[in-house]
Amino acid sequence: MGKQLTANSVDKYVLYQRAVQSAEPDVEFLFNTYREIRGKEPRHFREDFCGTCLLSAYWVKQGKDFTTESYDIDPEPLAWGKENNLKSLGKDAERVVQYQEDARNPSRKAPDVRCAQNFSYWVFKTRPEMLAYFKSVYEDLADDGIFICDLHGGPESIQELEEETEVDDESFTYVWDQDSINPITGEARLHIHFRFPDGSELKDAFTYEWRLWGLPELKEVLEEAGFGQVDCYWEGTDEDGESGNGEFTKSTEGEACLSYVAYLVAAK
Ligand SMILES: C[S@@+](CC[C@H](N)C(=O)[O-])C[C@H]1O[C@@H](n2cnc3c(N)ncnc32)[C@H](O)[C@@H]1O
Numbered sequence: 007m008g009k010q011l012t013a014n015s016v017d018k019y020v021l022y023q024r025a026v027q028s029a030e031p032d033v034e035f036l037f038n039t040y041r042e043i044r045g046k047e048p049r050h051f052r053e054d055f056c057g058t059c060l061l062s063a064y065w066v067k068q069g070k071d072f073t074t075e076s077y078d079i080d081p082e083p084l085a086w087g088k089e090n091n092l093k094s095l096g097k098d099a100e101r102v103v104q105y106q107e108d109a110r111n112p113s114r115k116a117p118d119v120r121c122a123q124n125f126s127y128w129v130f131k132t133r134p135e136m137l138a139y140f141k142s143v144y145e146d147l148a149d150d151g152i153f154i155c156d157l158h159g160g161p162e163s164i165q166e167l168e169e170e171t172e173v174d175d176e177s178f179t180y181v182w183d184q185d186s187i188n189p190i191t192g193e194a195r196l197h198i199h200f201r202f203p204d205g206s207e208l209k210d211a212f213t214y215e216w217r218l219w220g221l222p223e224l225k226e227v228l229e230e231a232g233f234g235q236v237d238c239y240w241e242g243t244d245e246d247g248e249s250g251n252g253e254f255t256k257s258t259e260g261e262a263c264l265s266y267v268a269y270l271v272a273a274k
Pocket residue numbers: 026027054055056057058077078079080083107108109110123124126129
């Protein structure tokens with residue numbers, strides 16, 4: 007990233023995208039999963055909790071008839087995304103339509119693929135609230151549409167801890183801070199901090215108030231919302247057998263690892 011970063015010189019959205027998001031493989035996964043299930047290609051995509059619309063930007067790059075609707079309630083990341091992720095797309099950017107709206111609002115056009123990434127839908131803290139969101143997704147999809155959401159779990163995900171990851175050849179450290187977790191309600195306060203080689207820190211760059219949900223319960227709530235087929239896509243392991251290889255396949259048996267990320271894929 008060029009010269010040495012410090013807390014005063016950085017843009018938190020740039021750091022977030024570099025540390026947290028992998029838009030290209032994510033879009034590939036969304037596209038391929040739809041094709042595998044439906045035997046044809048998707049075209050219209052909806053990105054819920056889109057933040058800076060990074061996935062939407064990659065989606066429309068796939069071709070002239072690829073379109074998106076991108077929903078977020080916060081105007082700040084939407085404006086940042088327009089300037090930094092969409093502008094450079096030129097005319098293609100016209101096919102990304104941002105809505106500063108709640109993710110439960112209906113789409114203008116029924117999506118083939120709709121997603122909620124990076125656990126953002128955990129903002130819905132009760133079962134009735136989550137069920138209402140999933141029902142609104144079900145009713146909103148195209149007849150052969152699919153919904154994909156990610157989730158994380160494992161014993162480390164329910165502990166109060168900080169996890170540090172070096173990013174971009176140690177030009178900064180991404181810190182995932184599981185600050186406080188209430189095991190009775192499942193509610194958690196989580197932060198992202200960024201630390202820099204000069205010792206400076208961008209503390210609480212992002213804060214989330216979520217409920218920690220379990221995989222089987224989310225699967226059941228999706229089924230209750232009406233989805234006829236709900237599958238877990240579990241990550242494969244590297245040759246060393248210890249770390250994830252970034253490839254997610256439909257599975258009914260997973261390993262009890264300390265921490266994992268998985269997808270639920272729900273088809274109408
Ligand atoms: C963790 S960020 C996700 C950013 C990006 N989509 C990603 O995958 O990394 C969560 C986003 O959800 C948005 N958000 C929270 N509640 C929402 C709601 N009810 N409807 C729409 N967006 C919401 C926040 O404004 C924030 O931008």
